[in-house]
Structure formats: structure tokens, C-alpha cells
Amino acid sequence: MAYPYRRHRLQKFIVFLIALAVILLIGYFVALPKIKTKAAGTVAEKLMESEIASDAQAVTGVNAKEIMDAMDESDRETVNDIITSHMSTETMKKASSYLTSGDTAGLKQYAKDTLTASELEQIKELYNKYKGQVSIN
Numbered sequence: 143m144a145y146p147y148r149r150h151r152l153q154k155f156i157v158f159l160i161a162l163a164v165i166l167l168i169g170y171f172v173a174l175p176k177i178k179t180k181a182a183g184t185v186a187e188k189l190m191e192s193e194i195a196s197d198a199q200a201v202t203g204v205n206a207k208e209i210m211d212a213m214d215e216s217d218r219e220t221v222n223d224i225i226t227s228h229m230s231t232e233t234m235k236k237a238s239s240y241l242t243s244g245d246t247a248g249l250k251q252y253a254k255d256t257l258t259a260s261e262l263e264q265i266k267e268l269y270n271k272y273k274g275q276v277s278i279n
Contacts, residue, residue, distance in 0.1 A: 181234055182225040184241060185253050186210060189221075189265055192250045212272045221268060224261045225253075 190206035210218065229237075233256065240249035254262065 178226050178229055181237055182222040185225050185237060186221045188246055188249050189253050190269055209272050212275045217268050221265060224264060228256050
């Protein structure tokens with residue numbers, strides 16, 4: 143009589159494993175891209191803030207979020223692609239630790255250290271393209 147009980151436990155275990163696999167796949171294919179996109183947007187915003195701070199001719203009262211909002215979809219996608227191409231689990235953990243601790247200077251420096259010179263130049267070109275289109279607060 144113990145045999146049917148073991149089969150029942152094995153079936154429950156198999157169902158549990160299948161459910162766990164489905165949850166992990168959904169998390170990987172649905173949640174991870176959303177997290178990456180949100181993180182990329184935050185890093186891009188911090189990079190724009192860095193460009194504003196380093197630009198001697200920057201208009202005071204302009205903030206990075208306004209510049210990011212002023213960008214057209216293809217330019218915003220370019221910035222996100224640049225940033226997400228360097229994102230791994232390790233870099234996301236490090237970037238999120240900077241965000242949660244409020245260390246924006248550390249996040250900016252980490253982004254500058256992680257991105258290549260040509261990628262930083264692309265971001266600077268986009269900043270220069272859109273800085274004149276933002277209204278002054």
C-alpha cells in the first residue's frame with residue numbers, strides 16, 4: 143500500500159518543479175527586460191546629469207529627466223541600448239547598490255568606467271543635440 147503514496151508524492155514533486163520552471167521562465171523573459179529598461183533609464187539620466195555638470199555653457203535649471211523626455215524614441219533607444227549592452231547580473235547589483243544608497247556620484251563614475259569612450263561620446267552628442275530643446279525652469 144505504500145507504493146501509491148510514493149507515486150502521489152512524486153507527482154506532486156514533478157508538478158512543483160514544472161511550476162517553478164514556468165515561474166522562472168516568466169521572470170526571465172518578462173521581468174528581467176523591464177528591470178533592465180528601468181535601470182538603463184536611471185543610468186542614462188545620471189549620465190545626462192554628469193554631462194550637464196561638466197558643460198560650462200549649461201543652462202541652470204535644466205535637469206536630466208527633461209532632456210531624456212525631450213529625446214525622440216530612436217535616440218532614447220540608442221541610449222538604452224548602449225547601457226543595456228553592458229548590463230549583467232553583477233553590474234545590475236552594483237548599479238542598484240549605488241541607487242539605493244543614494245550615491246549618484248558613484249553611479250556616474252561607475253557608468254563612465256563601464257562604458258567605452260565612443261559610447262560616452264555618443265551620449266554626449268545626444269545631450270548636445272537636445273540641451274537646447276529643454277525649457278528652463
